[in-house]
């Protein structure tokens with residue numbers, strides 16, 4: 001089974017985003033960038049499907065291709081995935097921050113070329129917080145989707161996916177090919193070992209341009225402005241529970 | 255301009271998030287219809303018909319729709335989309351699951367998790383875990399939007415819209431196998447007036463039950479948790495409050511043994527009053543707390559229970 005894993009380069013999750021003074025966006029100059037945390041979880045699961053870790057049979061995945069759409073430095077993100085155990089990478093270079101619809105169209109074109117049996121990806125990028133591309137890719141391909149996966153079992157060309165939903169968990173079964181988006185509880189991604197980081201340097205990354213895929217990536221949304229949210233100021237420290245209860249009563253919260 | 259709101263419901267009643275989404279829809283147009291999709295959801299459709307300001311309720315039923323499976327919901331909605339300029343749903347887990355699929359089928363850019371309607375084509379939504387607010391203008395002829403319920407007041411009851419049956423698709427690509435739902439008599443997390451949340455500090459599921467739940471029950475509150483508490487198995491996944499979990503904005507939010515990471519704050523910082531109980535005086539949660547108690551929850555929570563009487 002061939003697995004395609006789309007990975008995005010985003011602001012590191014430990015960094016607090018700051019809005020630019022001219023309200024055109026978030027200031028990313030000199031900010032630490034990393035692989036979107038959900039995409040790390042997707043890469044980890046793909047590698048486990050190959051290695052036969054946890055409940056997966058060894059060799060469930062035979063080839064793992066990672067693809068990123070973004071600036072040239074997104075090669076580093078792809079390298080990280082290769083060091084975790086992915087086999088090769090594709091970078092579709094774009095300096096523009098493409099919208100989910102455009103990303104989904106490009107990924108659909110990559111799927112048409114690569115013909116994977118499974119696309120495993122993050123449920124949400126932590127910069128745009130869209131939670132959209134996976135569902136959109138599934139729609140464009142007319143494939144089944146299983147979003148917010150907390151457990152994945154693959155056997156006999158079928159994926160059984162336990163999903164995090166409101167109120168608990170839901171399990172779906174989908175014939176492959178399918179798109180699965182992963183949630184936090186699926187696994188804990190590994191840190192790449194030094195030997196694997198060295199090995200990853202020799203793995204292939206194909207460099208592509210958006211134009212190579214002939215899809216319409218025009219923006220549908222115009223960002224009018226990006227502003228800072230209203231800030232909350234710290235309140236007071238109270239001495240004990242009795243004082244807290246009296247303050248809450250005065251404030252009308254109880 | 256006509257707007258279709260896809261209801262969030264449990265088969266017999268609509269959730270409060272549906273009323274809130276109707277409020278967002280009414281900011282776009284006065285022609286608002288509600289679509290209820292389900293397997294046996296007539297009662298929910300009748301409940302939706304009572305929301306004030308609604309023009310009519312469409313009821314689409316099929317076996318596949320009972321579990322809100324994305325493929326069947328999408329086929330149902332796309333068949334109706336011709337009559338609407340905007341399609342809205344609450345940003346529930348179901349809404350987040352099917353709305354982007356609907357958008358892609360309609361070749362539209364979805365707009366996720368809006369907190370404000372500026373005009374018929376311009377919306378505000380949080381990005382970067384709520385550390386920035388993005389105002390976007392859509393050039394799509396049809397808008398596909400999920401609405402953050404905590405940002406809108408619920409539309410009032412008192413309407414009497416007609417209920418009409420429409421075709422419900424059973425086009426299934428993925429099949430429902432089973433579900434495990436957490437049963438609770440407590441108020442729903444997203445709609446509760448008070449939320450008590452526990453973090454990693456609790457240390458075990460037993461301790462979470464023994465400390466967080468009695469406090470919540472005393473206050474008639476819903477129970478929430480940090481990601482760390484959920485990951486460690488102290489609380490079900492559905493309790494996670496944050497950027498990638500539930501967003502809550504109750505009148506009172508009590509965080510017990512939660513540090514206040516960016517991702518957690520994203521889910522609760524719009525609460526009216528925030529209380530933090532944490533033994534570390536420098537924990538970031540105190541930067542957003544109206545009232546903080548520096549101390550060990552093991553002594554503070556019992557004292558609080560006693561003080562509440």
Ligand SMILES: Cc1cc2nc3c(=O)[nH]c(=O)nc-3n(C[C@H](O)[C@H](O)[C@H](O)COP(=O)(O)OP(=O)(O)OC[C@H]3O[C@@H](n4cnc5c(N)ncnc54)[C@H](O)[C@@H]3O)c2cc1C
Nearest residue numbers: 453454455480481482496497498511513517518533534551
């Ligand atoms: C992609 C991504 C998404 C995420 N999404 C979310 C999300 O939606 N929601 C979320 O919550 N997190 C989320 N996180 C995780 C987040 O970054 C933090 O790791 C998490 O919120 C920490 O949980 P915590 O505060 O319970 O634990 P910790 O940060 O470990 O804090 C525990 C706190 O308890 C205090 N404490 C310890 N013992 C006691 C005691 N006896 N009495 C009183 N206080 C005590 C400590 O001082 C400390 O402040 C996400 C992370 C990533 C990478």
Ligand SMILES: Nc1ncnc2c1ncn2[C@@H]1O[C@H](COP(=O)(O)O)[C@@H](O)[C@H]1O
Nearest residue numbers: 006007069121122124125130131132133
């Ligand atoms: N530019 C991109 N390049 C590669 N994958 C992406 C890109 N943008 C989004 N994705 C994938 O789509 C998922 C969901 O992103 P989003 O819908 O933007 O929240 C991410 O977790 C990635 O797996």
